[in-house]
Amino acid sequence: xxxxxxxxxxxxxxxxxxxxxxxxxxxxxxxxxxxxxxxxxxxxxxxxxxxxxxxxxxxxxxxxxxxxxxxxxxxxxxxxxxxxxxxxx
Amino acid sequence: xxxxxxxxxxxxxxxxxxxxxxxxxxxxxxxxxxxxxxxxxxxxxxxxxxxxxxxxxxxxxxxxxxxxxxxxxxxxxxxxxxxxxxxxxxxxxxxxxxxxxxxxxxxxxxxxxxxxxxxxxxxxxxxxxxxxxxxxxxxxxxxxxxxxxxxxxxxxxxxxxxxxxxxxxxxxxxxxxxx
Numbered sequence: 197x198x199x200x201x202x203x204x205x206x207x208x209x210x211x212x213x214x215x216x217x218x219x220x221x222x223x224x225x226x227x228x229x230x231x232x233x234x235x236x237x238x239x240x241x242x243x244x245x246x247x248x249x250x251x252x253x254x255x256x257x258x259x260x261x262x263x264x265x266x267x268x269x270x271x272x273x274x275x276x277x278x279x280x281x282x283x284x285x
Numbered sequence: 286x287x288x289x290x291x292x293x294x295x296x297x298x299x300x301x302x303x304x305x306x307x308x309x310x311x312x313x314x315x316x317x318x319x320x321x322x323x324x325x326x327x328x329x330x331x332x333x334x335x336x337x338x339x340x341x342x343x344x345x346x347x348x349x350x351x352x353x354x355x356x357x358x359x360x361x362x363x364x365x366x367x368x369x370x371x372x373x374x375x376x377x378x379x380x381x382x383x384x385x386x387x388x389x390x391x392x393x394x395x396x397x398x399x400x401x402x403x404x405x406x407x408x409x410x411x412x413x414x415x416x417x418x419x420x421x422x423x424x425x426x427x428x429x430x431x432x433x434x435x436x437x438x439x440x441x442x443x444x445x446x447x448x449x450x451x452x453x454x455x456x457x458x459x460x461x462x463x464x
Contacts (some may be wrong), residue, residue: 197300197301197304197323200304200384202380203380203383204308207376207380212313219324220307226343230334230336231334234334234336249434251346254347255346255350256438258354260444260445262358263448266362
């Protein structure tokens with residue numbers, strides 16, 4: 197799932213689908229952490245709490261990313277990454 | 286094959302198939318729905334691993350919060366029935382090669398390494414333990430990341446409101462109406 201997310205991140209042109217690929221990457225890392233915690237260190241809970249914090253951080257950055265996307269849409273009326281090519285002068 | 290192996294196979298096949306469909310689908314709303322299926326299937330995996338709290342948090346935050354945010358922003362910023370043009374084949378080929386090479390490297394590394402399972406007893410994860418360790422100041426406490434995440438959430442809320450507010454920095458103040 198991690199590499200599917202990376203393929204989507206590199207290939208897609210719409211900003212929102214890039215955000216969806218990033219969420220796929222974060223979700224795959226969470227599954228990895230929890231599986232390691234369950235099967236290799238069942239007496240400790242560090243992977244569990246780390247993935248809890250990863251979910252919280254992913255929610256924050258998705259919210260801020262969508263705010264930025266809405267702002268870009270207001271300026272350019274498009275959300276393809278190929279058309280957003282002016283920086284503020 | 287035991288029942289839990291069958292369930293694990295079903296969940297992982299669902300996750301892999303839907304994640305590939307998410308990144309290659311031509312319509313954007315379908316990609317969001319496939320992402321929702323991926324998140325719900327991974328919550329099912331967490332339920333199988335007996336981590337009920339994490340599965341509930343994943344369903345609430347990810348599948349109920351982030352996917353709803355994504356669908357709202359799709360509705361705000363693009364035509365729903367607009368189809369994507371297919372990506373140029375060179376870009377897609379090189380990205381696919383990079384992704385497949387990474388997958389092969391990771392899988393061979395994992396299969397070569399000999400994981401040693403411990404024989405200690407499994408720690409029961411109930412809400413009492415989660416609450417206490419999130420707030421304890423001992424060696425195993427998680428109070429520092431807990432407070433930092435609270436500050437991060439407030440900062441993210443303020444940032445999202447400020448960024449998405451109408452009226453950029455170049456606008457002059459409106460005149461007060463004459464009485």
